[in-house]
Amino acid sequence: MSYSRKNVRNVLLYHRDGMSDKFVSTRVKEIPPSGIRKFFDLVLEMDGVISLGVGEPDFVTPWHIREACIYSLEKGMTSYTSNLGLLELRELISKCYRNDYDIDYDPGSEILVTTGVSEAADLAFRAIINPGDEIIVPEPCYVSYKPSVFLAGGVPVPVPTYCENEFRAGADQIKESITERTKALVLSYPNNPTGAVMRKSDLEEIADVVVENDLAVISDEVYGKLTYDGSHTCFSSLSGMKERSIILNGFSKSHAMTGLRLGYAAGSEPLIAAMTKVHQYSMLCAPVTAQMGGIEALKNGDGEMKKMVREYDRRRRLIVRGLNKLGLECFEPKGAFYAFPSIKSTGMTSEQFASRLLKEQKVAVVPGDVFGGCGEGYLRCSYATSREELIEALGRMEAFIDSL
Amino acid sequence: MKEILEIIENNPRIDPREIATMTGITEAAAASKIKEMEKKGIIRKYKTVIDWEKAGEEFVYAIIEIKVVLRSRTGYDAIAERIAKFPEVRSVRLISGDHDLSLTVRGKSMKDVAFFVAEKIATLEQVQGTVTHFVLRTYKEDGDVLFEKERSERLAVSP
Ligand SMILES: Cc1ncc(COP(=O)(O)O)c(C=O)c1O
Numbered sequence: 207m208s209y210s211r212k213n214v215r216n217v218l219l220y221h222r223d224g225m226s227d228k229f230v231s232t233r234v235k236e237i238p239p240s241g242i243r244k245f246f247d248l249v250l251e252m253d254g255v256i257s258l259g260v261g262e263p264d265f266v267t268p269w270h271i272r273e274a275c276i277y278s279l280e281k282g283m284t285s286y287t288s289n290l291g292l293l294e295l296r297e298l299i300s301k302c303y304r305n306d307y308d309i310d311y312d313p314g315s316e317i318l319v320t321t322g323v324s325e326a327a328d329l330a331f332r333a334i335i336n337p338g339d340e341i342i343v344p345e346p347c348y349v350s351y352k353p354s355v356f357l358a359g360g361v362p363v364p365v366p367t368y369c370e371n372e373f374r375a376g377a378d379q380i381k382e383s384i385t386e387r388t389k390a391l392v393l394s395y396p397n398n399p400t401g402a403v404m405r406k407s408d409l410e411e412i413a414d415v416v417v418e419n420d421l422a423v424i425s426d427e428v429y430g431k432l433t434y435d436g437s438h439t440c441f442s443s444l445s446g447m448k449e450r451s452i453i454l455n456g457f458s459k460s461h462a463m464t465g466l467r468l469g470y471a472a473g474s475e476p477l478i479a480a481m482t483k484v485h486q487y488s489m490l491c492a493p494v495t496a497q498m499g500g501i502e503a504l505k506n507g508d509g510e511m512k513k514m515v516r517e518y519d520r521r522r523r524l525i526v527r528g529l530n531k532l533g534l535e536c537f538e539p540k541g542a543f544y545a546f547p548s549i550k551s552t553g554m555t556s557e558q559f560a561s562r563l564l565k566e567q568k569v570a571v572v573p574g575d576v577f578g579g580c581g582e583g584y585l586r587c588s589y590a591t592s593r594e595e596l597i598e599a600l601g602r603m604e605a606f607i608d609s610l
Numbered sequence: 611m612k613e614i615l616e617i618i619e620n621n622p623r624i625d626p627r628e629i630a631t632m633t634g635i636t637e638a639a640a641a642s643k644i645k646e647m648e649k650k651g652i653i654r655k656y657k658t659v660i661d662w663e664k665a666g667e668e669f670v671y672a673i674i675e676i677k678v679v680l681r682s683r684t685g686y687d688a689i690a691e692r693i694a695k696f697p698e699v700r701s702v703r704l705i706s707g708d709h710d711l712s713l714t715v716r717g718k719s720m721k722d723v724a725f726f727v728a729e730k731i732a733t734l735e736q737v738q739g740t741v742t743h744f745v746l747r748t749y750k751e752d753g754d755v756l757f758e759k760e761r762s763e764r765l766a767v768s769p
Contacts, residue, residue, distance in 0.1 A: 240769075259768070
């Protein structure tokens with residue numbers, strides 16, 4: 207299978223021609239088109255582009271993990287698994303949470319293996335939202351939360367975060383946006399697109415607000431292993447938080463397994479049972495081949511993972527220095543693999559800057575406003591790209607800025 | 611130090627300025643650390659991996675296993691060091707199993723290598739026997755794969 211240019215273009219043309227959409231539901235029509243797709247379309251038209259627009263590792267899945275997948279196929283492991291996922295995998299996940307964060311999740315009832323964090327997030331929203339429930343979503347953030355909340359019948363309530371505050375959501379801000387309809391809060395740290403992380407003390411303040419207002423928390427920690435300055439705090443490790451939180455995590459980023467589609471949710475038994483109810487009818491189970499890879503990743507993948515994290519850290523320093531030198535002020539990201547420089551000094555909008563940079567110097571970045579209104583004036587530059595390409599991209603950006 | 615080694619292991623030509631950025635030390639400190647490691651022999655040398663075949667030069671490689679008659683006083687070292695002095699010999703290893711030493715030898719042709727072994731190695735007094743394996747193709751060398759490297763087919767822009 208390949209994402210050939212022709213195939214992708216056909217799909218996009220189909221949408222563009224605006225053939226009759228009389229069968230499409232109003233709700234789906236109301237979802238705004240994805241800003242990322244638009245950019246993707248532009249990039250496809252060009253050759254020789256260096257892309258800092260990619261939200262996935264440039265590493266191929268470590269060989270020992272691929273080997274485990276292949277071996278499982280050779281053994282004929284091609285059937286459904288339990289809805290919750292293979293027990294061995296859940297046991298390993300449970301062990302991880304005990305070792306890393308000192309939290310106990312019962313592999314029998316508190317862990318659900320999913321088809322990526324994407325599915326887990328969707329399940330979480332569908333499992334908790336009553337029509338009209340408000341879900342607080344700090345922005346800039348990963349593009350799928352708002353549409354998923356909306357599709358589940360909820361109302362996403364964005365809360366802006368700012369560079370001055372290192373793109374951390376403040377407990378006060380969250381408090382201010384709470385109404386009697388507020389059901390839950392989404393946390394997503396280390397953050398895509400800003401690279402922001404939360405300190406334990408920040409999370410504790412938020413936990414107090416959460417308890418006072420009896421909210422649920424959906425914490426997407428898929429970049430939890432990708433932190434560069436101190437270690438990650440899992441939200442449910444805070445006292446009293448386990449029973450009201452759903453932790454989302456997966457293998458895409460930490461083990462470079464994006465295309466294998468493997469993630470999981472960990473939470474209290476009633477929440478996981480509710481999510482499993484939806485999962486069993488919509489997905490049945492996560493792909494068994496990927497689950498076998500996940501088992502190998504958790505058993506023997508730490509070394510390769512740490513190697514990748516060390517390499518990301520080096521690139522992170524390169525790109526942050528490079529961007530700041532160009533006069534694109536860039537706060538120091540402490541997690542994930544994105545830098546989020548400000549382009550306000552150029553007077554352009556994110557979209558203008560990104561389009562011109564692409565057309566004139568063939569460097570693809572993603573305009574910050576794609577991730578929420580407060581991302582306007584910023585760019586997301588992914589450093590999940592080889593050092594050589596990063597250096598080349600920075601050189602081209604310098605030429606672009608000099609030409610302004 | 612280990613961090614610097616990891617950075618330059620696969621690319622010694624990287625700019626010290628970039629090493630400094632990546633490790634968070636000053637450029638001068640990075641340069642002096644590298645000098646120090648060169649002096650101490652931690653960094654033994656910088657080397658270029660050449661695909662001689664692509665450059666139009668044909669070389670023939672062979673792995674030679676040798677059985678040695680030990681002289682009590684000098685052990686394996688003396689004979690190994692002696693063999694290592696031939697420029698045709700690219701590596702010398704003491705191994706366990708049926709044989710004692712394993713060499714890689716490079717020559718211009720199979721005949722070249724065969725004569726070298728027959729005349730220079732097999733004739734050594736301590737060498738009791740040799741087995742020559744010609745290399746037909748090298749797939750991986752020093753941790754570097756020599757067939758086409760895999761690239762992940764990523765979409766150019768993704769969330
Ligand atoms: C914050 C965040 N959550 C979830 C995902 C999707 O992860 P998965 O591949 O596990 O569906 C991404 C991918 O870009 C992400 O950045």
